[in-house]
Amino acid sequence: MAKDLIHELDAVEKKSxxxxxxxxxxxxxxxxxxxxxxxxxxxxxxxxxxILCIDVRNFSEYLCSHDEDSVFKLIKEFTANLLSCINQxxxxxxxxxxxxxxxxxxxxxxxxxxxxxxxxIFSTYTDFSNEELFKPTDNLxxxxxxxxxxxxxxxxxxxxSELKYRDYVGYGINLACRLQxxxxxxxxxxxxxxxxxxxxxxxxxxxxxxxxxxxxxxxxKEEDRQRVLFYGSKEA
Numbered sequence: 001m002a003k004d005l006i007h008e009l010d011a012v013e014k015k016s017x018x019x020x021x022x023x024x025x026x027x028x029x030x031x032x033x034x035x036x037x038x039x040x041x042x043x044x045x046x047x048x049x050x051i052l053c054i055d056v057r058n059f060s061e062y063l064c065s066h067d068e069d070s071v072f073k074l075i076k077e078f079t080a081n082l083l084s085c086i087n088q089x090x091x092x093x094x095x096x097x098x099x100x101x102x103x104x105x106x107x108x109x110x111x112x113x114x115x116x117x118x119x120x121i122f123s124t125y126t127d128f129s130n131e132e133l134f135k136p137t138d139n140l141x142x143x144x145x146x147x148x149x150x151x152x153x154x155x156x157x158x159x160x161s162e163l164k165y166r167d168y169v170g171y172g173i174n175l176a177c178r179l180q181x182x183x184x185x186x187x188x189x190x191x192x193x194x195x196x197x198x199x200x201x202x203x204x205x206x207x208x209x210x211x212x213x214x215x216x217x218x219x220x221k222e223e224d225r226q227r228v229l230f231y232g233s234k235e236a
Contacts, residue, residue: 049151050110055102143183203234
């Protein structure tokens with residue numbers, strides 16, 4: 001009985017102790033949607049934010065044709081390995097949020113280092129997915145978009161809670177999410193602003209069907225409806 005009481009008291013004492021995290025854990029948490037710290041922003045505008053949106057092609061078909069265990073196994077491996085890739089190559093990012101079979105990664109300032117980090121994440125994880133993760137599956141691949149545009153960064157907190165939720169809205173988020181839908185397997189679509197300001201290699205899409213789809217997207221500026229730009233020089 002005495003031993004049980006001691007164990008119970010120890011458990012109560014441990015629960016009352018404050019959470020102690022190392023500096024690496026703190027920095028990682030500040031890049032995620034939910035924050036437990038009170039040192040942040042109520043609202044910021046970033047005119048040249050860099051937004052990377054990655055999504056799995058044909059994932060809906062995979063859901064319909066595979067059992068629950070297979071789906072859970074795939075999505076957990078996809079998320080865990082992608083998180084490792086972000087932590088290794090996108091350590092300088094400002095924020096990331098997983099979207100089921102995709103992810104949104106944001107840099108508040110789209111400088112050359114941020115662009116290189118974003119391109120490295122996409123290329124590295126695309127190669128890994130093709131060679132390892134998606135190899136046993138049918139017809140799965142990655143597609144994405146990378147845009148430089150305005151984004152609004154904000155936070156809210158729930159009543160009677162110390163937790164704060166942060167997120168981004170703005171034209172740049174909308175543009176990235178729409179453009180990624182046009183990317184086929186292993187393709188990364190970029191926008192005009194990114195090409196002009198950072199001089200990255202690109203080629204213009206020539207598929208009239210894709211161009212027609214782009215023209216039908218709602219909420220896009222006219223200059224973003226004119227042509228579809230793919231990252232990388234056109235193959236001979």
